[in-house]
Amino acid sequence: MGNSVKNTFIGRAAVLDGLPEHPAVKAILAWNPQALTDAKFDRDELTLTIAADEIRAAAAMVQAAGYNFFEDMTAVDWFPSSPRFQLSYHILSHAYKERIRLRVLLDCESPSVASITPLWPAANFYEREVFDLFGITFNEHPNLRRIMMPDDWQGHPLRKDYPVEGYR
Amino acid sequence: MTELAGMPVLEAAQGAKDQHMVINMGPQHPATHGVLRLVLEIDGEIIVRIYPEIGYLHTGIEKTCEAKFYQQVIPLTDRVNYLDPLSNNLCYCLAVEKLLSLEAPEKAQWIRVLLTELSRLNSHLIWLGTHAMDIGALTVFLYTFREREDILRLFEAVAGQRMMTSYFRIGGLSMEPPLDFFDRVQAFIRTFPEKIDEYSNLLTGNPIFRNRLKGVGILSAADAIALGVTGPPLRASGVDFDLRRDMPYSSYERFQFKVPVSTDCDCWARYLVRLEEMRESVKIIQQALDGMPEGPVKADAPKIVLPDREKMKTQMEALIHHFKIVTEGFAVPAGEVYQGIEAGHGQTGYYVVSDGTAKPYRVHMRYPSFATLQALETMCKGRMLADLVAVIGSIDIVLGEIDR
Numbered sequence: 250m251g252n253s254v255k256n257t258f259i260g261r262a263a264v265l266d267g268l269p270e271h272p273a274v275k276a277i278l279a280w281n282p283q284a285l286t287d288a289k290f291d292r293d294e295l296t297l298t299i300a301a302d303e304i305r306a307a308a309a310m311v312q313a314a315g316y317n318f319f320e321d322m323t324a325v326d327w328f329p330s331s332p333r334f335q336l337s338y339h340i341l342s343h344a345y346k347e348r349i350r351l352r353v354l355l356d357c358e359s360p361s362v363a364s365i366t367p368l369w370p371a372a373n374f375y376e377r378e379v380f381d382l383f384g385i386t387f388n389e390h391p392n393l394r395r396i397m398m399p400d401d402w403q404g405h406p407l408r409k410d411y412p413v414e415g416y417r
Numbered sequence: 418m419t420e421l422a423g424m425p426v427l428e429a430a431q432g433a434k435d436q437h438m439v440i441n442m443g444p445q446h447p448a449t450h451g452v453l454r455l456v457l458e459i460d461g462e463i464i465v466r467i468y469p470e471i472g473y474l475h476t477g478i479e480k481t482c483e484a485k486f487y488q489q490v491i492p493l494t495d496r497v498n499y500l501d502p503l504s505n506n507l508c509y510c511l512a513v514e515k516l517l518s519l520e521a522p523e524k525a526q527w528i529r530v531l532l533t534e535l536s537r538l539n540s541h542l543i544w545l546g547t548h549a550m551d552i553g554a555l556t557v558f559l560y561t562f563r564e565r566e567d568i569l570r571l572f573e574a575v576a577g578q579r580m581m582t583s584y585f586r587i588g589g590l591s592m593e594p595p596l597d598f599f600d601r602v603q604a605f606i607r608t609f610p611e612k613i614d615e616y617s618n619l620l621t622g623n624p625i626f627r628n629r630l631k632g633v634g635i636l637s638a639a640d641a642i643a644l645g646v647t648g649p650p651l652r653a654s655g656v657d658f659d660l661r662r663d664m665p666y667s668s669y670e671r672f673q674f675k676v677p678v679s680t681d682c683d684c685w686a687r688y689l690v691r692l693e694e695m696r697e698s699v700k701i702i703q704q705a706l707d708g709m710p711e712g713p714v715k716a717d718a719p720k721i722v723l724p725d726r727e728k729m730k731t732q733m734e735a736l737i738h739h740f741k742i743v744t745e746g747f748a749v750p751a752g753e754v755y756q757g758i759e760a761g762h763g764q765t766g767y768y769v770v771s772d773g774t775a776k777p778y779r780v781h782m783r784y785p786s787f788a789t790l791q792a793l794e795t796m797c798k799g800r801m802l803a804d805l806v807a808v809i810g811s812i813d814i815v816l817g818e819i820d821r
Binding site for chain 2: 347399
């Protein structure tokens with residue numbers, strides 16, 4: 250907020266063109282340009298879409314580039330579209346006073362992705378929550394159990410095809 | 418016994434050495450500030466491991482949001498962190514306003530700052546009273562709840578509700594505050610700094626309180642960042658970061674205030690930081706009262722903000738808008754936003770995804786206590802069991818926002 254000039258860049262090429270000096274963009278390009286599949290800068294928020302199997306390495310790169318604080322992580326279910334699941338990681342930089350969003354798109358009925366808990370122990374509960382409520386598995390997570398729902402619960406309540414009324 | 422899926426309790430007992438004991442603390446323990454259940458592995462009186470078991474208050478509030486119109490989500494946000502209701506309202510409204518590219522009028526923003534700071538005082542007063550009570554200083558609780566009552570009366574004056582305020586609206590406030598409201602806030606603020614001195618007199622020099630907190634619950638700056646700790650516990654670990662100052666929202670950039678920081682990293686530092694924060698909040702409220710701008714409290718966006726009652730009864734156009742908003746809601750442009758604010762307990766954030774309809778496609782709430790709870794083991798490992806109560810008090814968790 251605050252700044253009166255608001256730019257919007259939609260698409261990978263537009264972001265690379267408009268924000269070539271952005272530390273997170275630079276770090277990811279220097280490491281592996283192929284991992285960055287899409288990008289957008291909208292409403293003062295930078296979103297970088299990362300290839301699903303590269304997320305941990307990409308997170309390590311932005312962590313090294315000064316985005317030191319894992320703030321939030323969650324999923325969105327785009328059922329019935331494909332790819333179905335979107336993971337959104339919000340990473341904050343105390344030094345730049347700025348936040349970026351890493352986005353991962355996942356498909357198939359039982360999706361899985363690398364855990365980032367080894368990088369930020371803070372992600373532990375967040376990944377458990379996504380596992381519990383969306384049924385996305387995080388590989389190499391130290392303690393991947395349900396966190397909100399009882400351990401013997403069937404189904405994943407935040408999925409869009411989970412019934413909100415009627416008998417279970 | 419170990420065949421039961423997802424039973425960490427028994428696994429811990431098996432893997433532990435013979436002399437370790439596994440005990441259960443909560444969920445009905447008075448010192449856990451709600452329904453927190455901790456499974457503790459202890460060696461004599463020394464804590465070896467802590468397994469927080471949460472979810473007892475899980476109501477699926479994020480799922481509920483998906484079935485409501487954007488404006489109907491506001492009352493739900495109060496119930497997440499019931500000790501700091503206006504911060505929740507503010508964070509949600511700012512997120513939706515960002516999606517809509519709508520800005521609340523200046524006066525609304527200033528009143529939002531004033532009330533959010535009162536809400537922070539409310540939250541800190543409950544923390545101080547219950548924290549001191551956990552340690553054994555029962556008197557302070559009665560003192561802090563006396564002032565909290567004044568704040569709740571102020572909330573009631575503006576919102577008609579003491580705790581579940583729902584006073585902020587997308588695009589401004591629900592209505593103008595009553596005529597004598599600013600005078601009442603002024604009267605409260607005039608005496609409040611003396612009250613903080615009073616609490617400080619009861620506790621700061623108290624040798625029992627001091628010994629229970631000093632050097633207890635050490636959390637280094639690196640650990641605090643790695644574990645996602647925010648708010649006063651982060652600043653008590655020496656990290657000078659406050660969203661109000663560093664990434665301002667709702668005109669916080671126009672207020673002068675200090676961000677208290679301590680490098681002692683213990684429960685005592687958290688106590689001093691919060692006490693100092695209360696004094697700074699008073700200064701912010703004073704500035705808001707002195708510089709309160711004139712003007713409307715609702716944005717000029719007839720398709721989003723409900724019209725005034727008077728207009729609705731005299732103008733056809735306003736009546737139609739009112740009917741449309743109430744029955745059909747208003748469409749919000751597709752997109753995703755994350756809005757973070759500095760609430761009383763730490764950084765709150767709302768992640769709102771819109772698919773272009775009148776109901777949010779997804780609302781995710783980032784609440785500080787959820788992350789801060791993960792740091793509990795780091796703070797208590799190798800310490801005495803009795804210190805755990807002091808540490809839980811000092812990180813100031815609210816179970817409503819952990820379980821959501």
